[in-house]
Amino acid sequence: xxxxxxxxxxxxxxxxxxxxxxxxxxxxxxxxxxxxxxxxxxxxxxxxxxxxxxxxxxxxxxxxxxxxxxxxxxxxxxxxxxxxxxxxxxxxxxxxxxxxxxxxxxxxxxxxxxxxxxxxxxxxxxxxxxxxxxxxxxxxxxxxxxxxxxxxxxxxxxxxxxxxxxxxxxxxxxxxxxxxxxxxxxxxxxxxxxxxxxxxxxxxxxxxxxxxxxxxxxx
Amino acid sequence: xxxxxxxxxxxxxxxxxxxxxxxxxxxxxxxxxxxxxxxxxxxxxxxxxxxxxxxxxxxxxxxxxxxxxxxxxxxxxxxxxxxxxxxxxxxxxxxxxxxxxxxxxxxxxxxxxxxxxxxxxxxxxxxxxxxxxxxxxxxxxxxxxxxxxxxxxxxxxxxxxxxxxxxxxxxxxxxxxxxxxxxxxxxxxxxxxxxxxxxxxxxxxxxxxxxxxxxxxxxxxxxxxxxxxxxxxxxxxxxxxxxxxxxxx
Ligand SMILES: Nc1ncnc2c1ncn2[C@@H]1O[C@H](COP(=O)(O)OP(=O)(O)O)[C@@H](O)[C@H]1O
Ligand SMILES: [Mg+2]
Numbered sequence: 001x002x003x004x005x006x007x008x009x010x011x012x013x014x015x016x017x018x019x020x021x022x023x024x025x026x027x028x029x030x031x032x033x034x035x036x037x038x039x040x041x042x043x044x045x046x047x048x049x050x051x052x053x054x055x056x057x058x059x060x061x062x063x064x065x066x067x068x069x070x071x072x073x074x075x076x077x078x079x080x081x082x083x084x085x086x087x088x089x090x091x092x093x094x095x096x097x098x099x100x101x102x103x104x105x106x107x108x109x110x111x112x113x114x115x116x117x118x119x120x121x122x123x124x125x126x127x128x129x130x131x132x133x134x135x136x137x138x139x140x141x142x143x144x145x146x147x148x149x150x151x152x153x154x155x156x157x158x159x160x161x162x163x164x165x166x167x168x169x170x171x172x173x174x175x176x177x178x179x180x181x182x183x184x185x186x187x188x189x190x191x192x193x194x195x196x197x198x199x200x201x202x203x204x205x206x207x208x209x210x211x212x213x214x215x216x217x218x219x
Numbered sequence: 220x221x222x223x224x225x226x227x228x229x230x231x232x233x234x235x236x237x238x239x240x241x242x243x244x245x246x247x248x249x250x251x252x253x254x255x256x257x258x259x260x261x262x263x264x265x266x267x268x269x270x271x272x273x274x275x276x277x278x279x280x281x282x283x284x285x286x287x288x289x290x291x292x293x294x295x296x297x298x299x300x301x302x303x304x305x306x307x308x309x310x311x312x313x314x315x316x317x318x319x320x321x322x323x324x325x326x327x328x329x330x331x332x333x334x335x336x337x338x339x340x341x342x343x344x345x346x347x348x349x350x351x352x353x354x355x356x357x358x359x360x361x362x363x364x365x366x367x368x369x370x371x372x373x374x375x376x377x378x379x380x381x382x383x384x385x386x387x388x389x390x391x392x393x394x395x396x397x398x399x400x401x402x403x404x405x406x407x408x409x410x411x412x413x414x415x416x417x418x419x420x421x422x423x424x425x426x427x428x429x430x431x432x433x434x435x436x437x438x439x440x441x442x443x444x445x446x447x448x449x450x451x452x453x454x455x456x457x458x459x460x461x462x463x464x465x466x467x468x
Contacts, residue, residue, distance in 0.1 A: 119310035123324035124300030
């Protein structure tokens with residue numbers, strides 16, 4: 001193991017890790033927003049939108065992220081929309097993750113008894129107030145494990161971003177191996193960087209799950 | 220004669236092709252307590268849910284102080300605030316403390332000042348003996364305590380009429396009284412109420428008027444005295460007999 005080499009390329013991996021983290025986080029946050037809207041549309045049975053959401057969930061969950069990225073990266077310019085690689089990565093992750101997040105939130109929302117909503121409505125809350133203040137907090141407790149599993153899963157999926165020439169961790173490691181044949185060092189740095197991003201996320205998930213579990217059960 | 224707070228005219232309610240309420244008319248006047256009794260499945264809950272516009276209706280109309288309340292109407296949240304509802308299973312919000320449960324609608328929906336509502340809520344909680352439970356979570360309360368909180372929560376919205384749907388049916392017997400006493404207290408203070416119950420001695424004590432609902436209709440409407448001592452219809456007699464026990468010797 002050449003520690004001097006590792007020391008030299010560390011800043012490079014730091015930059016790549018930041019890119020992975022930044023695009024991953026942006027994509028995941030967007031995915032969560034899409035998921036919330038999707039789940040709300042399914043809950044309220046918005047006639048046409050509901051069909052569209054169901055179809056979207058199936059498409060996004062049953063096609064590989066790589067294929068989705070190619071669609072965005074090579075497809076959008078064909079209809080005149082110019083994009084940069086980072087935008088493609090974020091959009092692709094939001095598209096894929098939106099489907100999974102819709103499912104995660106939907107199951108949480110379904111677990112909340114409809115009488116809870118009626119109780120809120122009978123007090124004079126609007127539908128959206130009832131959703132935000134009554135349904136969502138209880139649904140969140142039920143959805144938390146699935147949502148956090150999705151967060152970790154989506155962060156790992158960023159490893160295919162290199163295919164649309166985003167200079168993320170995978171890209172950097174492949175580059176370094178190709179240029180200098182530093183396979184062992186590169187792999188060590190790659191694994192180390194991913195663990196540094198993902199382990200805290202997993203731990204945060206476990207922590208949140210414990211905290212939220214109280215909110216769900218019992219009337 | 221005091222004005223009608225609730226006026227139901229020719230109400231028809233169907234679920235698919237099952238008619239649950241058929242051409243039903245009913246008035247509740249200011250300060251009046253009306254009790255609805257009737258066999259299980261005769262549409263008592265459905266009637267209350269229609270008044271709160273939780274159900275759509277297929278005919279007739281429901282007015283609160285002259286204003287129509289409809290499932291698909293405008294200003295629905297505002298109209299619903301005129302109607303307070305207490306459910307059989309309390310339906311407190313489990314993630315909020317007692318005081319947060321009470322403050323939610325007045326603060327978020329009515330935009331009233333938090334401090335002012337809190338003061339009112341604490342006073343009402345004290346009156347029902349739950350002042351020290353203000354910061355407890357619902358799961359830390361007994362059924363009877365939860366139901367008293369639910370009543371305070373409904374009161375704090377300042378509804379014109381309160382609806383009670385078998386609010387003691389889910390309670391252990393020893394907790395029934397503490398809840399019913401609260402409701403009797405409200406009647407004494409002149410609250411306008413429409414109550415569904417299976418507690419006959421409570422019905423007799425609290426009601427200004429008793430209504431027997433059966434076969435989608437109002438079968439009998441009379442003073443409690445008359446209803447319990449001299450029921451007019453055969454169905455009312457049968458219904459009352461179903462609450463009596465007799466041992467043949
Ligand atoms: N959401 C619903 N869909 C279909 N039928 C219903 C629904 N709610 C109530 N019903 C029917 O309406 C009738 C009256 O029910 P309900 O009002 O709950 O009676 P009660 O409260 O007097 O016991 C019952 O036959 C019941 O099966
Ligand atoms: Mg009922």
